[in-house]
Amino acid sequence: MIQTNNRGLFLTFEGIDGSGKSTQCRMLADHLRAQGREVVLTREPGGSAGAEEIRRLVLEGDPARWSAETEILLFTAARRDHLERTIQPALEAGKVVVCDRFADSTRMYQGLSRGDLRATVDQLHRLMIQREPDLTVLIDMDPETGLSRAKGRQGREERFEDFGLQLQEKMRAGFLSLAEEFPERFRVIDGAQDLAAVAADVAAIVEAALDANA
Ligand code: TYD
Numbered sequence: 001m002i003q004t005n006n007r008g009l010f011l012t013f014e015g016i017d018g019s020g021k022s023t024q025c026r027m028l029a030d031h032l033r034a035q036g037r038e039v040v041l042t043r044e045p046g047g048s049a050g051a052e053e054i055r056r057l058v059l060e061g062d063p064a065r066w067s068a069e070t071e072i073l074l075f076t077a078a079r080r081d082h083l084e085r086t087i088q089p090a091l092e093a094g095k096v097v098v099c100d101r102f103a104d105s106t107r108m109y110q111g112l113s114r115g116d117l118r119a120t121v122d123q124l125h126r127l128m129i130q131r132e133p134d135l136t137v138l139i140d141m142d143p144e145t146g147l148s149r150a151k152g153r154q155g156r157e158e159r160f161e162d163f164g165l166q167l168q169e170k171m172r173a174g175f176l177s178l179a180e181e182f183p184e185r186f187r188v189i190d191g192a193q194d195l196a197a198v199a200a201d202v203a204a205i206v207e208a209a210l211d212a213n214a
Contacts, residue, residue, distance in 0.1 A: 008091035018149035141191035143168035
């Protein structure tokens with residue numbers, strides 16, 4: 001069930017590229033702040049000064065720059081820094097942490113996209129991270145819609161969004177089976193609904209978790 005070893009609550013959002021997670025993270029943070037809660041809105045890779053530097057290393061430049069294994073190390077290094085500097089201190093201070101992607105993204109993107117490296121991802125996670133979110137919201141979405149949204153954005157971070165439809169299908173299925181693997185912390189939301197309806201579903205789920213954690 002919900003982990004209560006910290007006073008705060010650790011919430012993560014997951015989903016394929018273009019699923020609308022980032023918007024929903026912001027909307028949830030605004031909603032919780034309006035209720036008077038202290039919220040830290042953060043993201044991965046990134047979320048601390050060091051981890052943002054690693055983000056640039058891993059998401060910009062030649063997509064063939066890193067091997068799959070090196071990429072796992074970089075994402076995990078970024079996560080460790082983010083956890084030490086941002087997430088743990090916030091949870092210890094009783095805040096709600098809303099994080100756009102976390103270890104489940106590594107389980108999917110590095111664990112599935114270039115061969116079966118899930119066991120390596122899990123080993124490194126056990127060694128260096130350990131911590132799982134209290135609650136993970138999976139915004140489930142049809143990859144064709146997700147991809148057209150992701151491609152519509154400009155920017156240099158096209159590393160993963162270039163993988164195409166087939167990979168996004170694989171990621172979607174992977175995320176759904178991850179939700180079955182960790183049913184106690186995963187909640188799946190239909191991302192095809194309009195923004196406000198998704199946000200209402202998210203708010204209901206998170207409020208239930210906050211009540212249970214009170
Ligand atoms: P993000 O900024 O969340 O992009 P988007 O808004 O499109 O979801 O994440 C950037 C990319 O990094 C995304 O394509 C997924 C990838 N990623 C990994 O491959 N492994 C990881 O562990 C994380 C956290 C992200």
